[in-house]
Amino acid sequence: MSEKYGLFITLDGPSGVGKTTVSALLAEKLAPHSSGIVLTTTPSKSNIGELARRSTYDLHGLALTCLVAADRYHHEQTTVRPALEAGKVVVCDRYAPTSLVLDPQDGVDIAFVRSLYRCIRLPDIAFILIGDPALCAERTARRGTYSRFQPTSPADSTREVEGFKAVTAELVADGYPIHLHNVHDATADHVADVLLKVIFEANEGGL
Numbered sequence: 376m377s378e379k380y381g382l383f384i385t386l387d388g389p390s391g392v393g394k395t396t397v398s399a400l401l402a403e404k405l406a407p408h409s410s411g412i413v414l415t416t417t418p419s420k421s422n423i424g425e426l427a428r429r430s431t432y433d434l435h436g437l438a439l440t441c442l443v444a445a446d447r448y449h450h451e452q453t454t455v456r457p458a459l460e461a462g463k464v465v466v467c468d469r470y471a472p473t474s475l476v477l478d479p480q481d482g483v484d485i486a487f488v489r490s491l492y493r494c495i496r497l498p499d500i501a502f503i504l505i506g507d508p509a510l511c512a513e514r515t516a517r518r519g520t521y522s523r524f525q526p527t528s529p530a531d532s533t534r535e536v537e538g539f540k541a542v543t544a545e546l547v548a549d550g551y552p553i554h555l556h557n558v559h560d561a562t563a564d565h566v567a568d569v570l571l572k573v574i575f576e577a578n579e580g581g582l
């Protein structure tokens with residue numbers, strides 16, 4: 376990594392696997408080693424992102440796919456790029472891999488989704504967290520669902536976990552900088568430590 380340019384880390388995976396929790400812990404652990412941290416998410420907190428997040432029951436197929444993609448490009452222009460140009464570390468909870476899993480579940484052609492993201496910025500490291508589907512489903516149910524895509528049964532969760540494994544294999548074959556990690560029953564703190572180690576190793580011990 377050049378001295379001037381930041382580092383872009385993304386986390387994807389099934390609902391309830393711990394992405395939001397681990398993203399926050401990772402940002403906390405990276406902070407002392409960086410010249411600034413931006414902890415963010417897609418769908419983003421912008422108007423477009425909030426619309427996408429609350430529209431999963433109203434919008435279907437291509438309409439939702441394109442809205443989420445519009446938000447992701449806007450987020451790239453307004454949040455990710457400026458932070459990286461300022462030398463900061465960006466930790467993003469969900470990114471394009473999630474769309475490659477969810478959009479085809481909604482009947483959208485995977486080739487169309489891939490082409491939609493042809494110009495999206497590649498992360499430096501894209502973590503895919505997977506875990507026991509029953510545990511993911513239980514955590515999601517305990518928290519309560521607010522999106523049509525969130526699993527309501529272990530079978531839904533299994534389908535989601537398998538979707539992330541399949542998309543990971545395709546992205547690896549395309550040279551996307553993926554790091555797949557099975558969280559098993561580890562604490563979120565332990566998972567964040569494992570990811571931190573991967574980041575340091577990829578950056579030769581420093582940021």
Ligand SMILES: Nc1ncnc2c1ncn2[C@@H]1O[C@H](COP(=O)(O)OP(=O)(O)OP(=O)(O)O)[C@@H](O)[C@H]1O
Binds near residue numbers: 390393396514
């Ligand atoms: N490793 C862990 N061990 C135990 N509980 C965890 C762990 N990681 C997260 N949790 C708990 O599981 C719940 C879901 O976590 P979190 O919101 O981080 O998951 P998520 O992958 O971001 O889910 P979603 O995609 O549905 O938002 C939270 O209550 C969180 O405290």
Ligand SMILES: Cc1cn([C@H]2C[C@H](O)[C@@H](COP(=O)(O)O)O2)c(=O)[nH]c1=O
Binds near residue numbers: 390478525
């Ligand atoms: C990234 C992404 C998200 N969505 C929808 C469906 C998800 O459940 C929510 C994100 O909420 P979470 O708290 O991060 O789980 O947004 C989508 O439809 N397509 C996507 O690519």
